[in-house]
Amino acid sequence: MQYTIGEISKRLDMQPSTLRYYDKEGLMPNVKRTNGGIRIFDDSDYELLTLIECLKRTGMSLKDIKVFIDWTLEGDSSIDKRLELIRKQRDxxxxxMEKLNETLGILDYKCWYYETAQKAGTCKIHDTLSADDIPQELKKAVSKLKGHQ
Known part of the structure; x- marks a missing residue:
């Protein structure tokens, strides 16, 4: 199937200017153009753009994404390099994710802390609670927060 820049930008929820930028930067090496110079995207372009957005969400730079795309164009000779780059990004x-889970644990603890205070009508309730009163799943977060109520 073929798509105009407007159609594919809607499908990907991406600005047409972003698509033009990716094309200009060489991230879209196979985008075809009409005789009038209008970009025409196909399903393989859609798949590549989906991959680019995925890699961006991982924090990979556009420069490294470009290198990855260039390696894919080299064919099988670059499989090892591509695998190494993807493994590095996966790590x-x-x-x-580990940091986010730690952050989530702290937020969960703070929710419990303030819900407990809200029920008691005061944060001073925590002065009377022992470590055993803190739910087990929140104890790890407590150690990170000591003194930051």
């Missing part, structure tokens, strides 16, 4: 995502 970075796992590290981000």
């Amino acid at each position: 970075a995502v796992l590290a981000q």
Whole structure:
């Protein structure tokens, strides 16, 4: 199937200017053009744009995404390099997830803390609670927060 820049930008929820930028920067090496110079996208372009957006969400720079795309154009000779880059980015995502899970734990603890205070009508309730009163799943977060109520 073929798409105009407007159609594919809607499908991807992406600004047409972003698509033009990606094309200009060489991230879209196979985009075809009409005789009048209008970009025409196909399903393989859609798949590539989906991958680009995925890699961007992982924190990969456009420069590294371009390198990855260039390696795909080289064919099988670059499989090892592509695999190494994807593994490195995967490791970075796992590290981000670990930090986000830690952050979520702290937020969960703070919700419990303020819900408990709200029920008691005061934050001073926590002066009378022991460590055993804190739900087990929140204890790890408590150690990160000592003194920051």
